[in-house]
Amino acid sequence: MTAAEPPGGGLAAVLARLRGGTHSGAPAYQQVVRLLTIDGRVPFARAVQALTAWERITLLHVIGDDELRLRPPDEARPGDVIVVQASNGRLRLCPVDADHPHPAGYVAGCMTLPANLHDQIEEAVADWEQDERDQQAQLDRLLAGWHDRGLLKEKVSQVADWVDRVETVLIYSGEEVFSRSDAGTNTLLRDGLLDRLASEHPDTWTSAQRLFVAAAHLLFAAGRAIRFEEFNGRQLTAVGLRDWLVQARRRYQTAAARPADPTDHLDLTAVAQQVGELSRAVDQSDSMRYRRVHGTTFAKQEVVTMLPQTQRRHRTLPAPLAAFARQTAGVETTGLDGEDAIGQVVRALLELPAEACRNGVESLLTVIVQVAVVDLRADYGMSSAVRDLTALAPAGTDRLGPVLQLRKPDFFCAVMPHPRLPDDAVNDLGRMLWLVAQRMQYNRWHFAPGNFDRHEVPHQRHYYFPPSLPDVAEHSDLWHGGHIAARVRYSLRAPGAALWRDPLSVRGTPYRGCYDIRAVRMNGPAFTRDELWTAVRYTGLVDALWRTVAEACDAGRAVPAVTAFDKAWYEQERWRSAGPNLSSGPRPGR
Secondary structure: OOOOOOOOOHHHHHHHHHHHOOOOOOOHHHHHHHHHOOOOOOOHHHHHHHOOHHHHHHHHHHOOOOOOOOEOHHHOOOOOEEEEEOOOOOEEEEEOOOOOOOOOOEEEEEEOOOHHHHHHHHHHHHHHHHHHHHHHHHHHHHHHHHHHOOOHHHHHHHHHHHHOOOOOEEEEEOOEEEEEOOOOOOOOOOOOHHHHHHOOOHHHOOHHHHHHHHHHHHHHHOOOHHHHHHHOOOEOOHHHHHHHHHHHHHHHHHHOOOOOOOOOOOOHHHHHHHHHHHHHHHHOOOEEEEEEEEOOOOEEEEEEEEOOHHHHOOOOOOHHHHHHHHHHHOOOOOOOOHHHHHHHHHHHHOOOOHHHHHHHHHHHHHHHHHHHHHHOOOOEEEEEEEOOHHHHOOEOOEOOHHHHOOOHHHEEEEEEEOOOOOOOOOOOHHHHHHHHHHHHHHHHHHHHHHHOOHHHOOOOOOOOOOOOOOEEEEOOOOOOHHHHHOOOOEEEEEEEOOOOOOOEEEOOEEEOOOEEEEEEEOOOOOOOHHHHHHHHHHHHHHHHHHHHHHHHHHOOOOOOOOOOOOHHHHHOOOHHHHOOOOOOOOOOOO
């Protein structure tokens, strides 16, 4: 999406512009690729994964044929290929068959392939199908073993519970869709697919259904239900599942400096378990895991890259924060790294009278967010957490009870716009910031119980697994109503406590994903990986703040409860005077 493109409208508006710009004179493959990638919003390598084996092989065989053209759909003849784009952007290539009409959607046209090309496609598909049957047989044996031991219903019920713990599931398998998504479908839960499968013999399931249930268990073993999101917007196949597990294992072995060994002798259950075990070693190494979020397809792709732990911290405190430390807390931070400095500042603030302490902690968090926004050249940024950290502490032996008593207003989100964001960039900026803050309060409320074991959380209490990996997202303003309203086109998120650190402990109860730094650009350019590292370092400062408060809580001292960042704070535009004077800093990225 270019910087000049107007905001808003969501995916429907984008697809309307895309289809209206189709050039009938261009080769067929160019038009198909443009529709497939939503005009470049989805990388081709990722977009092609949404195609079935037959569709993918067909497309790869016609790419480069500059003579082949799309013809009007009413000219289609038996043997032709119809090009259809569904309302959710998914592209389909369908052979013309009177007994099997093509799916509903925008019909871009049809193309006539040479007879010899049909033969080559058929041969390639046959080879792929043989590999797929071999891999599917191993998964079928896994299901049969569960059935024979009377475990199948429990296993399917577990999948249903896991699906309900992640934001979006949208996975294709052949013609079938397994979903719980913002794309308007919920085949797994609302439509009752998993409930039905739990009461039927697996021999009556389709091969895609058997694959999905078995794959869900393997992916969960490899890293909980967030692994499902790696397959969002793409085809789930038995071959693709094995390749993903084997490649993840190889990446982790390399990152954790573990010797690689062949996987041919291992079944997929063993490989999945090893991936899950190796992830902890990766998190303690100088390699870091993060995710690329593709807003168009809901896919969240894990990446492993080198980033030494020494580079994940501020070596010194950014100048505006050092000034705050001197002026507000009387702390000189020269010679201290950023996180140690923040710890000393918070300890000094905790020595102040209650009101001054609370104001000081709120102001410190505001300054961290504001400085991060300017450093990242974001349009706005935020950090959210629980208002009273003691609310996360256990009540005697009851670890979860106090958390279950929390409501959305018991959480807060400090949202700060860039000080040089033009006043006309957003109509009613204060209202938009408050809407963002409310959404983050809701998210925090949803994440808190996810830190506990499943058997501890009442089934009627909905929750999500808390975020644990940093992520960088593109084109997030296409589906989610809140993202459209808040113009979240490009974003960064660095959750805390980070996986390479110990969890935040509040009187002995460990927590992850309970605070963060997020940054948003409403227009281009997209954030870079180096900017994600910057966000990670700022989350380290937030981490130091809350760990110091938690230490005081553990010592039985009174700690401040955050009262700012409520509706009045945003409506009265207190953010305009809350942050440091950074008006001379760089403008938001454009």
